Amino acid sequence: MKPSRPPNPESGWLQWASPRNFDALAGRLVRPLLAAAVCLAGLGLFWGFYLAPIDAVQGHSYRIMFLHVPASWVAMIVYLAMAFWSAVYLVFRTRLSAMMAQALAPTGALMTLLSLVTGSLWGKPTWGTYWVWDARLTSMLLLLFLYLGFIALTRSVTPARRADAAGSILALIGAVNVPVIYFSVVWWNTLHQGASISFDSGVSIHPTMLTALLLMSAAAWAYSIAVVLSRLRVLVLEREAQAEWVGRRYGAPGQSRNEIRRLDETES
Amino acid sequence: MSGYSLHEWVLLGGHGVYVWTSLALCLVAVLGEWAVLRQARKRALQRVRRLHRAKQGSRDNDGKAD
Amino acid sequence: MRQGARVFLGVLGRDVSLAWRNRLQSATGLVFFAVVATLFPLAIDPQPELLRQVGVAVIMVGGLLANLLTLRALFEDDWRDGSLSQLMLLSIPVPAVVLAKMLAHSITVGIPLTLMAPLLAMQYQLEGGHILQVTLALLVTMPILTAIGAMGAALTLGVPQAGLLLALLHLPLCVPVLVFASQAAASPGPAPWWLLAALFVGSWFFSSPAAAAALRLAVE
Numbered sequence: 001m002k003p004s005r006p007p008n009p010e011s012g013w014l015q016w017a018s019p020r021n022f023d024a025l026a027g028r029l030v031r032p033l034l035a036a037a038v039c040l041a042g043l044g045l046f047w048g049f050y051l052a053p054i055d056a057v058q059g060h061s062y063r064i065m066f067l068h069v070p071a072s073w074v075a076m077i078v079y080l081a082m083a084f085w086s087a088v089y090l091v092f093r094t095r096l097s098a099m100m101a102q103a104l105a106p107t108g109a110l111m112t113l114l115s116l117v118t119g120s121l122w123g124k125p126t127w128g129t130y131w132v133w134d135a136r137l138t139s140m141l142l143l144l145f146l147y148l149g150f151i152a153l154t155r156s157v158t159p160a161r162r163a164d165a166a167g168s169i170l171a172l173i174g175a176v177n178v179p180v181i182y183f184s185v186v187w188w189n190t191l192h193q194g195a196s197i198s199f200d201s202g203v204s205i206h207p208t209m210l211t212a213l214l215l216m217s218a219a220a221w222a223y224s225i226a227v228v229l230s231r232l233r234v235l236v237l238e239r240e241a242q243a244e245w246v247g248r249r250y251g252a253p254g255q256s257r258n259e260i261r262r263l264d265e266t267e268s
Numbered sequence: 269m270s271g272y273s274l275h276e277w278v279l280l281g282g283h284g285v286y287v288w289t290s291l292a293l294c295l296v297a298v299l300g301e302w303a304v305l306r307q308a309r310k311r312a313l314q315r316v317r318r319l320h321r322a323k324q325g326s327r328d329n330d331g332k333a334d
Numbered sequence: 335m336r337q338g339a340r341v342f343l344g345v346l347g348r349d350v351s352l353a354w355r356n357r358l359q360s361a362t363g364l365v366f367f368a369v370v371a372t373l374f375p376l377a378i379d380p381q382p383e384l385l386r387q388v389g390v391a392v393i394m395v396g397g398l399l400a401n402l403l404t405l406r407a408l409f410e411d412d413w414r415d416g417s418l419s420q421l422m423l424l425s426i427p428v429p430a431v432v433l434a435k436m437l438a439h440s441i442t443v444g445i446p447l448t449l450m451a452p453l454l455a456m457q458y459q460l461e462g463g464h465i466l467q468v469t470l471a472l473l474v475t476m477p478i479l480t481a482i483g484a485m486g487a488a489l490t491l492g493v494p495q496a497g498l499l500l501a502l503l504h505l506p507l508c509v510p511v512l513v514f515a516s517q518a519a520a521s522p523g524p525a526p527w528w529l530l531a532a533l534f535v536g537s538w539f540f541s542s543p544a545a546a547a548a549l550r551l552a553v554e
Contacts, residue, residue, distance in 0.1 A: 117290070
């Protein structure tokens, strides 16, 4: 009777779970993504800060929306991605999945912080104060704490395997709680503030604004993916430093990017 | 927004401070994150090269010592 | 089954008697609670109307923080002298051990804090009916906080800066409890109580396996 073969890490989707293959793939993706991000951002900023008209209710301050909304989106979805990869790690025990979650966290945290700061700067001309305890800003603040907790835990716990597993558990606990937290904050807000304050209240969406918003969102996504892939490559370098393939690909000093690319191609 | 003078564009009806500060902070954050990452990559590569050199060194020595 | 129950009660009894033996240390939370509730009026103009408005919030937040202070000891003392790994080798599954410890914590920390609430409520000029309301809300809240805290305590077991880390992890997860409990304590209506009940069941159900998984990581 033929013994069952383990999944072949050389072909099929599982090959990308190997740090070595991932490193090669990600290395080729980062620069095009960054280039796309720069172009999209340039276009988006031109559209939003130059072409888009003044708003009847909020004047020019609404333009912060082109920074605040993409940052908020990325902040929220990166957390979901973190939870997803944490679940993958807990099920499949592939190291790279846990490392992906840890690579996502700093970018998510930074985007959350930018969302809070831009939201605060938007609030000042709109409502006169730098901080408003509305549902969205408060939820963003709590999301920031969730991110910081994950980062602090995964950096404090040793050895790396325990950090991976503990971080994954924490990310899942957080993900399960995010809807509960959001619901409770919205509930709290409607109880005590009567009419819900919304940042977008009164801003009539002009098609130019929508284009600018889409461009900036795409730019934020391209940038974030590029940064996360980059950070994951650095994590791989740090944790797999002893591995043979790392030595072969990066060991020789002063290798140019073209040499590394040629080495990648001859290897695969 | 087109059709405004440069002066008006910078001031943005008094809201310029908030809008341009937001943009500046976002740029600083994005560039800062990228810079920190490049530093981390450089450090990781240096460590890899040191380890690789040490391994080569011990391998050469093993070859000689018999 | 009966053997399992006996082991469960054994763990429970052990934790309760240990807490009683170290009652000076266990009293840290109580003292903290009293201190917080006493300091607040000294920092503001203690008008009865103002006190009545902030009283519920001070009691809730003070209780939460007092509970947080005692959370580290939930697993750490046992981990330090090696008895935690022994507990995990018992015939009952590890989540059941965690449940027993959480129950012991609720009894030895949650109940005393809850019993202090009426005294503090009186200091904040709350009336009879309201005092009962606040106390009941705290009674339900404390076990929920224990459950949430058990996960954090297990995840940060033996980690440097565990106290700081635990507080950071604990805080965002406590927000729903705080929101619903404050509403239950301050306003009429059954809605927040149902939400609290849901949180109670959910938190105890999910935290025991989660904390058990984290404990296995710490003890390996």
